[in-house]
Amino acid sequence: MxxxxxxxxxxxxWTYxxxxxxxxxxxxxxxxxAARDPETEQMEVQELLYVGEHRSxxxxxxxxxxxxxxQAFLQLGEELWYAVGLAGHANRERLAAAMINAHKPRFNNSSQYRDHFPYDETTVHIYGKKDKLQSIFTVERTA
Incomplete structure (x- = not known):
């Protein structure tokens, strides 16, 4: 690597x-x-809950x-919103591992990647719908 x-x-x-x-x-x-912003009354992303990967x-x-x-975690008036980042088979798991390691989403607590990154140094530059995500970050291999 x-x-x-x-x-x-x-x-x-996307909503459910x-x-x-x-x-x-x-x-x-x-x-x-996602929840309603008290000032604008618009629904906005509040927190990254989970990162996953799949061939589809x-x-x-x-x-x-x-x-x-x-769904059970949400408060009254909140919604789940979903975003997708396309990645080929060769990089999909590495990308998910870097995202979990850098962002530590609350529902990825049992992920092996939360505190351990088995890949060589990986820099991620996210663009598009990236609210509550770090735009650019680097994750290094941990033992």
Missing amino acids: SEQLLSPKMLGY EQLHDTPDESGIFCVFR ARYGLEHHADQDKW
């Missing part, structure tokens, strides 16, 4: 009812908590075992 630069474009946001519109392609997916981002979201757990 070697140093790697990964630049996913984060597509989205719109999941059928998410890309049916290889990539990572992010689950967010849509399938990974629609059939994820933790949907009920994520």
